[in-house]
Amino acid sequence: MRNRLRVCLTASAGGHLSQLLKLADSWQGHETVYITTTDVVRDKLSKSGRVYIVGECNRLQPLRVIKVLLSCVKVVLYEKPDVVISTGAAAGCIVCFLGKLTGARVVWIDSITNMEKLSLSGRMTRYIADLFLVQWPELAEQYSNIEYLGAVI
Amino acid sequence: MIFVTVGTQFAFDRLVKAIDDFVSYNGFKQEVFAQIGNSSYKPRSFEYVKSLNKSGFDYTMKKASSIISHAGMGTITTALDNHKPLLVMPRIRKYGEVVNNHQVAIARNFEKLGCILVAYETEELPVKIEELKTFVPRKREAQTQMVAERIARFLSKLANNGK
Numbered sequence: 001m002r003n004r005l006r007v008c009l010t011a012s013a014g015g016h017l018s019q020l021l022k023l024a025d026s027w028q029g030h031e032t033v034y035i036t037t038t039d040v041v042r043d044k045l046s047k048s049g050r051v052y053i054v055g056e057c058n059r060l061q062p063l064r065v066i067k068v069l070l071s072c073v074k075v076v077l078y079e080k081p082d083v084v085i086s087t088g089a090a091a092g093c094i095v096c097f098l099g100k101l102t103g104a105r106v107v108w109i110d111s112i113t114n115m116e117k118l119s120l121s122g123r124m125t126r127y128i129a130d131l132f133l134v135q136w137p138e139l140a141e142q143y144s145n146i147e148y149l150g151a152v153i
Numbered sequence: 154m155i156f157v158t159v160g161t162q163f164a165f166d167r168l169v170k171a172i173d174d175f176v177s178y179n180g181f182k183q184e185v186f187a188q189i190g191n192s193s194y195k196p197r198s199f200e201y202v203k204s205l206n207k208s209g210f211d212y213t214m215k216k217a218s219s220i221i222s223h224a225g226m227g228t229i230t231t232a233l234d235n236h237k238p239l240l241v242m243p244r245i246r247k248y249g250e251v252v253n254n255h256q257v258a259i260a261r262n263f264e265k266l267g268c269i270l271v272a273y274e275t276e277e278l279p280v281k282i283e284e285l286k287t288f289v290p291r292k293r294e295a296q297t298q299m300v301a302e303r304i305a306r307f308l309s310k311l312a313n314n315g316k
Contacts, residue, residue: 003312015227022297026304030312083308105311107304113226115258131307133300136262149303150296153230 008081008104009049010035010095011088012056016111017041020087022152023109024048033079035072037091050079058090059120065090072098080104086125087111093121097128105130110139112151118143155285156217157187160225161204165250166194168242171275172221173198175282186213219285224256224263224271230295233268238288240270240281267291 007027011017013036032049037056045051054071057064068091076098084099085107086092096106110122112135118126126132132146140148157172159165169192176185177198185199188210195201205213214220214235222228224243232239241263243256260271268290272281 005308005312007308018227022295023301023304025298026301027308028305030308083311085304105307107307109300112230113255113259115262131304133303147303149299152297152300153226153295 005030005082006033006079007031008033008035008076008079008084008095008099010084010086010092012036012091013038013041015113016087016089016092019109019111019152020085023085027085033081035075035091035095037068054091056091065094069094076102083107085109088119088121090121093125096125100128107131107133109133109152110135110146112136112153114139154184154186154217156213156220157185157189157199157201158210158220158222158228159188159190159192160223160228161188161190163190163244163250164192164194165190165223165242165244166192167248167250167275168221168223169196169201170194171242171278172196172282175279179279183218186217188213219288221282221285224260226259229259229263229269233263233290233293236290236292238270238285238290239268240272240285240288242272242275242278245273266293268293 007030009032011020034045034049034051039053042051052075054068057068072094081099081104083105084096086096087109088111100106106129108125108129110118115136134140134146134148135151137148140146169189173196187201188205189201219238220232221240224241241260243260244250246254263269264271270281270284270288272278
């Protein structure tokens with residue numbers, strides 16, 4: 001490999017993060033940075049990269065979204081990742097858009113809980129993602145430019 | 154032992170009460186143990202705790218002969234990974250158990266795959282609990298490695314082409 005990439009891994013703590021971490025083999029050999037939503041997972045993640053906690057938010061809490069957005073802006077401008085990889089939800093989506101604006105490639109894996117349609121954050125990120133994966137075959141048939149290879153959990 | 158779990162965050166009185174009724178009125182022989190989360194209904198006919206820590210949960214899951222739970226993705230994938238017969242009752246919006254009906258979709262999909270049994274309403278529970286005794290779940294394999302390889306290919310292509 002000619003270049004070691006700086007990969008920003010971002011997901012809400014809980015189910016989203018545990019799905020993302022299942023894929024740890026994929027970014028072996030690259031530098032990793034984590035952006036997640038609560039402090040409880042910090043120790044576990046800090047063994048393999050810098051960890052930033054940006055707080056929880058969802059679309060029903062506009063003020064919190066702004067707060068999380070500002071924290072994410074700071075982190076993304078400081079870290080300048082080459083790639084952002086996310087399983088969602090809201091915070092992950094925000095980091096994907098910020099990453100894209102600063103020149104990063106975006107990889108999105110829609111959470112396994114979405115079976116009949118993509119998550120809201122997935123539907124938005126689909127427009128900017130360079131690689132978009134889903135975990136149910138029915139979803140890959142419904143939308144263009146998305147791939148199904150299997151479920152991660 | 155049948156392990157009943159409804160997650161640790163929210164109440165699921167409909168399921169806890171239905172199992173309690175079933176156990177107390179049917180002279181049910183099997184031992185039942187429950188993690189009831191924030192449910193306000195307290196079972197009279199079996200042991201329960203509000204929440205188990207991760208190791209307690211894993212231990213109970215391994216020890217159980219079968220599982221009855223809400224249709225949470227975490228519980229379903231954990232039960233399937235442990236090859237346990239699983240009966241789920243999805244939380245339903247009209248009963249105020251959840252904000253949308255995603256658990257119904259989850260339940261229906263895994264039921265279609267033959268991986269789990271589902272009781273959508275409490276009336277179905279007794280029959281399904283009987284079925285659970287002999288239910289052999291279809292094995293489900295995650296394709297984590299395939300997905301990881303796809304992402305690894307994407308990254309190495311990017312790394313080799315210069316950033």
